[in-house]
Amino acid sequence: MAPVTVLCIGMAGSGKTTFMQRLNATLHSKKEPPYVINLDPAVIKVPFGANIDIRDSIKYKKVMEQYNLGPNGAIVTSLNLFSTKIDQVLKLVENKSDKFNHVIVDTPGQIECFIWSASGAIITEAFASTFPTVIAYVVDTPRNTSPTTFMSNMLYACSILYKTKLPMIIVFNKTDVKKADFAVEWMKDFEAFQTALRLDQELNGEDGTSSGYMSSLVNSMSLMLEEFYSQLDVVGVSAYTGDGFDDFLKAVDNKVDEYNEYYLKERERILKEKELEEKKRQNKSLNKLMKDMNVNDDTEVLSDYEDEPEDNNHNGEVVPDEEEEVEREYTFPEDRSAEITSNTEEDIQSRYQQAFEDTAKSASSKTVEAIANYIRR
Numbered sequence: 447m448a449p450v451t452v453l454c455i456g457m458a459g460s461g462k463t464t465f466m467q468r469l470n471a472t473l474h475s476k477k478e479p480p481y482v483i484n485l486d487p488a489v490i491k492v493p494f495g496a497n498i499d500i501r502d503s504i505k506y507k508k509v510m511e512q513y514n515l516g517p518n519g520a521i522v523t524s525l526n527l528f529s530t531k532i533d534q535v536l537k538l539v540e541n542k543s544d545k546f547n548h549v550i551v552d553t554p555g556q557i558e559c560f561i562w563s564a565s566g567a568i569i570t571e572a573f574a575s576t577f578p579t580v581i582a583y584v585v586d587t588p589r590n591t592s593p594t595t596f597m598s599n600m601l602y603a604c605s606i607l608y609k610t611k612l613p614m615i616i617v618f619n620k621t622d623v624k625k626a627d628f629a630v631e632w633m634k635d636f637e638a639f640q641t642a643l644r645l646d647q648e649l650n651g652e653d654g655t656s657s658g659y660m661s662s663l664v665n666s667m668s669l670m671l672e673e674f675y676s677q678l679d680v681v682g683v684s685a686y687t688g689d690g691f692d693d694f695l696k697a698v699d700n701k702v703d704e705y706n707e708y709y710l711k712e713r714e715r716i717l718k719e720k721e722l723e724e725k726k727r728q729n730k731s732l733n734k735l736m737k738d739m740n741v742n743d744d745t746e747v748l749s750d751y752e753d754e755p756e757d758n759n760h761n762g763e764v765v766p767d768e769e770e771e772v773e774r775e776y777t778f779p780e781d782r783s784a785e786i787t788s789n790t791e792e793d794i795q796s797r798y799q800q801a802f803e804d805t806a807k808s809a810s811s812k813t814v815e816a817i818a819n820y821i822r823r
């Protein structure tokens with residue numbers, strides 16, 4: 447059975463790293479050691495043994511100096527550099543995938559650097575298309591006792607769910623300080639949340655944060671969140687004491703079933719759509735390239751087929767082009783032995799595709815080489 451990937455995401459200070467440490471220890475104690483990955487390039491010390499650590503290949507401080515970047519820009523750039531190696535990373539994980547049931551991944555505390563960056567999406571996407579993948583959204587429970595703060599945090603979680611389209615578990619951490627019962631109640635019972643909101647308004651009425659406008663906005667948003675809550679699993683844990691980790695692992699199993707049942711199909715549909723779009727885009731660029739290179743004004747390119755008005759199609763009949771033989775002479779000179787027998791769209795497309803892929807490969811390997819040179823420095 448393929449291992450499940452647990453991506454730990456959470457606001458800075460929510461206790462993600464401590465949660466990872468405890469999860470690692472819990473799985474070890476169950477004799478199911480996980481495969482551990484650290485994707486936070488800025489962390490000084492990782493309190494668990496990581497099988498793959500972004501810091502081994504990317505020097506965060508050097509990235510800052512080299513590109514003259516601030517902390518967040520350097521995290522995004524480090525992730526960008528790392529994402530060019532994601533294929534190799536996944537190969538390493540896949541090679542050992544029969545030896546463990548869980549891959550646990552710690553992400554940068556600056557949540558937006560991961561979730562809203564292109565490289566974050568590439569990395570998430572890469573894992574999700576290789577293994578069943580679940581998001582563990584870690585919340586600092588004691589800091590979310592105010593209904594407005596709680597709701598803002600849930601809205602953020604909601605946006606992550608819709609961005610990643612992956613099953614999500616909300617992990618209320620630090621339950622040794624504050625039990626998560628209040629949060630679970632707010633998520634299940636809309637009226638309880640309304641009451642808490644009203645009380646909060648009465649208490650904080652003067653400071654303007656709970657004005658009439660604000661509370662009616664919060665009211666409508668919390669109604670919208672009801673739908674979001676229905677898609678979640680919620681657990682309370684303490685990364686300090688280890689409380690609630692069995693429930694968390696049960697929730698992971700539950701989400702894997704859900705992933706296989708719903709999310710996988712949806713992902714496959716999205717990937718197919720993307721593939722088609724990518725093919726269209728490649729064809730377009732290729733046709734543009736051929737035109738720019740001015741290979742021959744009369745050379746037929748796919749866009750000519752696409753753009754040709756219906757009337758000129760002669761109801762699907764192919765009208766022979768008298769000058770065709772001459773035109774082709776230099777189009778595919780190396781291919782004269784296998785004389786072009788059909789002039790179908792696929793035929794041209796596959797040739798162009800090949801040419802395009804050849805160029806793409808050399809371009810990307812150059813980029814990788816440049817990055818490798820940089821890292822070696």
Ligand SMILES: Nc1nc2c(ncn2[C@@H]2O[C@H](COP(=O)(O)OP(=O)(O)OP(=O)(O)O)[C@@H](O)[C@H]2O)c(=O)[nH]1
Binds near residue numbers: 458623
């Ligand atoms: N009481 C209590 N404190 C916790 C718990 N988990 C984490 N903490 C504390 O919360 C603080 C933040 O924990 P980290 O694990 O560093 O949080 P993080 O989300 O990884 O932080 P960043 O690396 O900044 O993203 C630390 O002081 C931890 O000791 C818990 O379960 N209970």
